[in-house]
Amino acid sequence: MTPNDCILIGAPVDSGKRRAGCLMGPDALRTAGLAEALRELGHRVEDLGNLSPEPYSPDTEEGRLFRPNETAAWTARLRDAAEAAMERGLPIFLGGDHALSLGSVAGVARHAARIRRPQFVLWLDAHSDFHTPQTSGSGNLHGTPLGYVTGRSGFDGFAEITRPVPQENICLLGLRSVDEAERAALEESRIRRHDMREIDERGVARPLAEFLEHVAAQNGMLHVSLDVDFLDPAIAPAVGTTVPGGATMREGHLVMEMICDSRLMTSLDLVELNPFLDERGRTAHLLVELTASAMGRRVFDRPTRAYA
Ligand SMILES: NC(=[NH2+])NCCC[C@H](N)C(=O)O
Numbered sequence: 509m510t511p512n513d514c515i516l517i518g519a520p521v522d523s524g525k526r527r528a529g530c531l532m533g534p535d536a537l538r539t540a541g542l543a544e545a546l547r548e549l550g551h552r553v554e555d556l557g558n559l560s561p562e563p564y565s566p567d568t569e570e571g572r573l574f575r576p577n578e579t580a581a582w583t584a585r586l587r588d589a590a591e592a593a594m595e596r597g598l599p600i601f602l603g604g605d606h607a608l609s610l611g612s613v614a615g616v617a618r619h620a621a622r623i624r625r626p627q628f629v630l631w632l633d634a635h636s637d638f639h640t641p642q643t644s645g646s647g648n649l650h651g652t653p654l655g656y657v658t659g660r661s662g663f664d665g666f667a668e669i670t671r672p673v674p675q676e677n678i679c680l681l682g683l684r685s686v687d688e689a690e691r692a693a694l695e696e697s698r699i700r701r702h703d704m705r706e707i708d709e710r711g712v713a714r715p716l717a718e719f720l721e722h723v724a725a726q727n728g729m730l731h732v733s734l735d736v737d738f739l740d741p742a743i744a745p746a747v748g749t750t751v752p753g754g755a756t757m758r759e760g761h762l763v764m765e766m767i768c769d770s771r772l773m774t775s776l777d778l779v780e781l782n783p784f785l786d787e788r789g790r791t792a793h794l795l796v797e798l799t800a801s802a803m804g805r806r807v808f809d810r811p812t813r814a815y816a
């Protein structure tokens with residue numbers, strides 16, 4: 509793989525849901541050796557440290573939505589950081605919960621519009637995260653990033669989406685938990701979606717290959733958003749919204765290896781890691797390994813390591 513300029517951007521967003529802990533995600537990913545793994549593959553790595561949200565008026569405990577002001581402030585900061593980082597390399601957003609993708613995707617889409625290339629999004633997740641603040645039953649905004657970046661209405665107080673990602677440019681892979689209101693909206697949408705039932709029947713490679721071919725044919729930019737809960741909780745326990753029946757270790761690696769082979773990925777989110785729920789760092793390590801697969805590590809050059 510040709511060396512990349514990887515830009516690590518810590519985004520300790522924890523306002524997207526009620527269970528705290530994702531704010532420790534960026535440091536867990538660093539501790540698990542993300543930068544070292546990328547350098548070992550020949551990439552240049554710059555770590556920008558952790559961002560903080562723009563100033564905001566504190567959220568009250570009233571209201572249906574959980575911490576909307578804080579999430580809106582993160583969105584503004586991350587959108588600008590993402591757009592700026594795209595000028596210089598391949599940003600990797602170290603989450604933080606999935607609310608960070610309101611900003612990361614909005615920012616990369618603005619950059620793509622500026623260089624006149626279409627933006628595509630591959631969403632690796634158990635959930636579709638296509639709510640609006642109005643349709644969300646939980647009031648947790650980590651369930652809304654795809655609603656926001658496609659330009660659905662109802663995001664009062666959030667930066668206006670100037671460059672919505674076209675629905676047909678989005679592919680959901682790994683679905684197995686979709687709320688009723690999301691299902692209705694998805695069915696009316698042109699978003700591509702492949703649930704675990706389909707992956708069981710057809711394998712993960714065929715639907716992914718179809719999407720990657722489509723991105724390549726359009727000369728697209730590809731943002732990959734990897735939610736820990738895409739993976740089966742048996743191998744990735746460190747997440748607050750586990751859903752049994754997720755991707756296996758090999759399915760996860762195959763997806764990342766195919767992304768690597770396609771040479772299409774231009775930005776990446778690693779989200780929903782809650783180190784408080786991890787078991788001796790195994791989920792953080794798995795995310796590092798998966799990122800390495802996406803960035804050029806081959807299945808046959810995983811060294812055998814003896815841990816003392
Ligand atoms: N990024 C996530 N883990 N999202 C989970 C969302 C769960 C549920 N659909 C909700 O809106 O509350």
Ligand SMILES: [Mn+2]
Binds near residue numbers: 606633735
């Ligand atoms: Mn998610």
